[in-house]
Amino acid sequence: MKLFNSLFLSALFLISAAVSAQDETETTKREPGHYNTNRFKQLYEEFSTPNMFRTASGAPGPSYYQQQADYVMDIELDDKNKKITGFETITYSNNSPDVLEYLWVQLDQNKRAKDSKSPLIESSSAAPADMAGSFVQNYMDGGFDGGFNILEVKDAKGNPLKYTINQTMMRVDMPKNLMPGEKFVFSIKWWYNINDHVVDRARSGYETFEDGNRGYVIAQFYPRMAVYNDVEGWQNSQFWGRDEFALPFGNFDVNITVPADHIMDATGELQNRKEIFTKEMMSRYDAAQKSFDKPVVIVTQAEAEATSKNFSTAKRTWKFRAENVRDYAFATSRKYIWDMMAVKMGSGSVMAVSLYPPESNPLWEDWSTRAVATTLKTFSRMTFDYPYSKAISVSAKNQGMEYPMICWNHGRPDKDGTISDRTKFGMISVIIHEVGHNYFPMIVNSDERQWTWMDEGLTTFTQYVTEQDFAEEYPDAVAPNKKYPSRRGPAKNIVDYMAGDQSQLAPIMTKGLNTYNFGANAYAKPATALNILRETIMGRELFDFAFKTYANRWMFKHPTPEDFFRTMEDASAIDLDWYWREWFYTTDYVDIGVKDVKKFYVTSKMNKEVKEMMVARGISENDLPPLVYMVEEGSEDFEESMRTEKLEDVKTLNEYIMDNIPAEERAKLKSPNYFYKVTFEKPGGIPMPIIVQYTYSDGTSEKMTYPAEIWRKNDESVGKVVASEKEITKIEVDPDEETADIDTSNNSWPKRKKLGDFDQFKNKTNPD
Amino acid sequence: MVSATPAHKFYVSITKIEYVKEKNSLQIITKIFTDDIEDALQQRYDTSISLDTKKETEAVDEDLKKYLLQKMIIKVNGKTVRLDYIGKEYDTDMLVAYIEVKDVKELNTLEIENKILMEMFSEQQNIIHLKTPKSRRSLILDKDEPSGKLKFN
Numbered sequence: 061m062k063l064f065n066s067l068f069l070s071a072l073f074l075i076s077a078a079v080s081a082q083d084e085t086e087t088t089k090r091e092p093g094h095y096n097t098n099r100f101k102q103l104y105e106e107f108s109t110p111n112m113f114r115t116a117s118g119a120p121g122p123s124y125y126q127q128q129a130d131y132v133m134d135i136e137l138d139d140k141n142k143k144i145t146g147f148e149t150i151t152y153s154n155n156s157p158d159v160l161e162y163l164w165v166q167l168d169q170n171k172r173a174k175d176s177k178s179p180l181i182e183s184s185s186a187a188p189a190d191m192a193g194s195f196v197q198n199y200m201d202g203g204f205d206g207g208f209n210i211l212e213v214k215d216a217k218g219n220p221l222k223y224t225i226n227q228t229m230m231r232v233d234m235p236k237n238l239m240p241g242e243k244f245v246f247s248i249k250w251w252y253n254i255n256d257h258v259v260d261r262a263r264s265g266y267e268t269f270e271d272g273n274r275g276y277v278i279a280q281f282y283p284r285m286a287v288y289n290d291v292e293g294w295q296n297s298q299f300w301g302r303d304e305f306a307l308p309f310g311n312f313d314v315n316i317t318v319p320a321d322h323i324m325d326a327t328g329e330l331q332n333r334k335e336i337f338t339k340e341m342m343s344r345y346d347a348a349q350k351s352f353d354k355p356v357v358i359v360t361q362a363e364a365e366a367t368s369k370n371f372s373t374a375k376r377t378w379k380f381r382a383e384n385v386r387d388y389a390f391a392t393s394r395k396y397i398w399d400m401m402a403v404k405m406g407s408g409s410v411m412a413v414s415l416y417p418p419e420s421n422p423l424w425e426d427w428s429t430r431a432v433a434t435t436l437k438t439f440s441r442m443t444f445d446y447p448y449s450k451a452i453s454v455s456a457k458n459q460g461m462e463y464p465m466i467c468w469n470h471g472r473p474d475k476d477g478t479i480s481d482r483t484k485f486g487m488i489s490v491i492i493h494e495v496g497h498n499y500f501p502m503i504v505n506s507d508e509r510q511w512t513w514m515d516e517g518l519t520t521f522t523q524y525v526t527e528q529d530f531a532e533e534y535p536d537a538v539a540p541n542k543k544y545p546s547r548r549g550p551a552k553n554i555v556d557y558m559a560g561d562q563s564q565l566a567p568i569m570t571k572g573l574n575t576y577n578f579g580a581n582a583y584a585k586p587a588t589a590l591n592i593l594r595e596t597i598m599g600r601e602l603f604d605f606a607f608k609t610y611a612n613r614w615m616f617k618h619p620t621p622e623d624f625f626r627t628m629e630d631a632s633a634i635d636l637d638w639y640w641r642e643w644f645y646t647t648d649y650v651d652i653g654v655k656d657v658k659k660f661y662v663t664s665k666m667n668k669e670v671k672e673m674m675v676a677r678g679i680s681e682n683d684l685p686p687l688v689y690m691v692e693e694g695s696e697d698f699e700e701s702m703r704t705e706k707l708e709d710v711k712t713l714n715e716y717i718m719d720n721i722p723a724e725e726r727a728k729l730k731s732p733n734y735f736y737k738v739t740f741e742k743p744g745g746i747p748m749p750i751i752v753q754y755t756y757s758d759g760t761s762e763k764m765t766y767p768a769e770i771w772r773k774n775d776e777s778v779g780k781v782v783a784s785e786k787e788i789t790k791i792e793v794d795p796d797e798e799t800a801d802i803d804t805s806n807n808s809w810p811k812r813k814k815l816g817d818f819d820q821f822k823n824k825t826n827p828d
Numbered sequence: 829m830v831s832a833t834p835a836h837k838f839y840v841s842i843t844k845i846e847y848v849k850e851k852n853s854l855q856i857i858t859k860i861f862t863d864d865i866e867d868a869l870q871q872r873y874d875t876s877i878s879l880d881t882k883k884e885t886e887a888v889d890e891d892l893k894k895y896l897l898q899k900m901i902i903k904v905n906g907k908t909v910r911l912d913y914i915g916k917e918y919d920t921d922m923l924v925a926y927i928e929v930k931d932v933k934e935l936n937t938l939e940i941e942n943k944i945l946m947e948m949f950s951e952q953q954n955i956i957h958l959k960t961p962k963s964r965r966s967l968i969l970d971k972d973e974p975s976g977k978l979k980f981n
Contacts, residue, residue, distance in 0.1 A: 480881040482862055482921040545920045561966030579838040818855035821926050825915045
């Protein structure tokens with residue numbers, strides 16, 4: 061009986077719909093067909109076909125391979141002449157199934173060569189004012205030459221190898237092809253002039269302190285192997301200065317010779333600690349390894365200040381070994397104070413370390429090493445146990461740059477010791493961010509040259525999670541704030557960017573170099589997209605498991621964007637193709653609102669629509685099953701008496717209930733008296749869940765979330781009938797601003813005119 | 829200029845301009861990194877200037893106003909208009925300044941020159957978002973193109 065009823069009803073309405081559709085098409089031209097443009101279509105066109113290297117589930121496939129580059133290097137830093145020289149031997153292992161005819165080596169310092177093409181790709185015009193340094197560089201040609209001087213490239217037997225330098229890439233021709241499974245050993249001898257990183261805002265170089273001492277933060281300083289893999293072949297896209305690096309994993313044995321009174325730390329484990337450390341330092345170091353609650357100072361401020369006064373001409377060699385790292389960097393100066401604390405990691409512990417000059421106190425002694433420790437804890441919880449022995453934060457002016465186990469960070473007090481909140485939080489945030497990069501891309505080794513967002517977006521997202529953890533661990537540090545003042549992560553902070561002019565936007569899936577607004581595009585938008593995914597779309601439990609799965613699958617490997625996208629679905633059973641398409645492959649934005657709300661009353665009195673249908677179909681009321689009618693407030697059929705009509709007054713319904721529902725169950729039935737047809741609109745492209753708060757006349761409210769899939773058949777508007785026992789007084793979409801809705805003026809019913817930021821501020825300052 | 833941008837330091841300001849027709853008003857909200865604008869004011873006026881710290885004085889508002897109004901020029905329908913500096917506040921690491929143009933009865937064209945911080949940082953970008961009752965437009969201004977024009981209707 062029930063089946064008959066519903067079939068009958070749907071047939072009645074379907075046929076009438078078909079009749080009216082036919083009427084229209086007879087007079088107009090037949091519409092052409094179209095491709096599938098549904099926003100919920102799978103990403104078959106965007107994604108490459110899964111293969112033996114990379115599976116459809118997003119994991120490394122059975123034939124996955126990666127190349128290896130091991131380095132043995134002797135480095136000497138000449139503090140007096142600001143020069144660095146090196147001799148390196150590279151053992152390159154061809155683990156690919158391919159025959160290699162040549163090798164590509166990266167010469168990043170050539171970006172700083174006099175004949176660098178980097179300035180030539182930037183448009184320019186006469187500026188009204190120019191920094192003196194750049195004026196000299198641009199127009200007076202007295203410029204600094206910081207490019208590599210390659211002295212020799214030789215094979216293992218000492219025979220010279222032919223090489224060709226194309227800007228920041230060097231092709232090394234081998235005597236014979238390198239077959240799968242073979243190794244090739246060769247050496248390079250080089251030197252270059254070290255640049256002042258403060259003047260030219262570089263990531264590597266020195267800064268000069270007022271006492272004449274220099275602090276060196278040295279990175280991408282040696283010729284480095286390029287990545288060869290199954291997706292790019294050789295990744296030999298030039299280094300123009302902004303986009304970062306793609307590097308294979310390997311083991312490093314590095315001897316670094318510096319002035320004898322320098323304090324240094326670097327990627328890898330110090331091999332000659334007994335030679336370098338005094339007895340005092342050794343006992344402090346032993347204490348630091350057992351100190352889990354606060355840093356222990358290895359070199360004190362007083363000691364650093366005393367050392368800074370003598371400029372030793374003697375030399376000392378620090379010996380390091382690093383295993384399974386993709387890069388190498390070090391920091392060295394007479395000025396460094398050095399502290400460390402231990403952090404529990406799995407069944408063992410690792411060290412959180414800081415190096416900073418006296419100029420960084422009071423500030424660094426309080427927060428640097430603690431921020432490193434919190435970062436290791438939170439990032440490890442979100443991914444995997446930190447696999448290296450230490451993470452070092454080095455104080456360097458204006459910097460924020462990451463390398464394996466070591467990073468450079470800005471933030472110093474004013475000369476009079478004043479520390480503003482923004483200096484403190486800026487410093488803690490940059491430390492969390494750069495230390496966090498150990499996970500992405502140093503260990504989960506994505507290709508930074510091509511996909512900036514893969515390391516910056518994932519790190520900025522996890523940075524946000526860490527900052528919130530930091531505030532819980534050190535409430536005094538953030539007081540009087542309750543939460544850490546995070547700049548990136550919350551959905552509403554991305555609205556300005558997403559609402560921007562389309563001609564100035566690029567999808568996240570754009571090479572970093574080619575974006576218009578690098579910071580928003582590669583950092584803030586992907587971090588926010590992941591935060592929304594975690595908080596609003598997937599929920600923390602499913603997101604965190606999938607995110608962790610991705611990190612563990614690609615730990616010490618080279619993932620692509622698709623490997624990330626696929627894993628997040630594979631580990632969660634949530635179809636996210638629509639989310640990746642909209643947030644990562646397009647510049648679309650979110651704008652969802654309430655278009656219209658209609659109030660309905662239930663009655664047993666037949667309404668106009670059904671009467672018309674009966675006439676058209678030639679049937680009488682007796683042919684109809686028992687029906688309940690809905691009448692819109694204010695329509696032709698509406699009568700004032702309907703307002704007070706109770707459900708039990710609706711005869712057809714009452715009879716049906718009496719006949720079909722046992723007496724003991726009747727009491728459990730809900731008795732909605734208010735019916736609303738709410739139409740939601742979507743002026744924005746991105747289909748997002750409709751998060752709605754219904755507020756009732758008694759002041760209570762209820763939140764409902766309709767999944768994004770509600771938009772799958774109608775991209776512009778959808779209706780929902782809400783049956784309620786209480787009268788609804790307010791309907792608000794996205795009440796907690798969690799979807800990055802760019803226009804909230806359509807989010808409420810009845811329409812609410814919200815005072816803008818400008819008027820709010822003006823009222824506050826001139827309360828007239 | 830031959831230089832790498834440090835990885836995580838961006839030289840960007842964001843200016844939101846909204847035309848509120850019923851008030852005949854252009855409401856301007858400019859967000860600038862506090863440490864950058866502090867550097868600029870120190871170099872220009874007084875090395876002891878300090879923003880968003882206990883050392884900040886009331887006099888700094890005058891310097892800020894002078895600097896902003898010198899660096900931002902707006903033409904409405906071809907004519908240079910007067911900018912009223914309303915005040916400023918801080919949001920995390922940003923300084924948020926409020927500026928108003930009054931008596932804008934209609935908006936056919938808007939030209940804006942925004943050279944804030946361009947003399948300090950050659951890669952400074954000043955992004956402008958304009959909202960009118962009918963449209964949203966954006967401009968990205970930099971040293972090479974410090975001004976832009978938007979036409980309506």
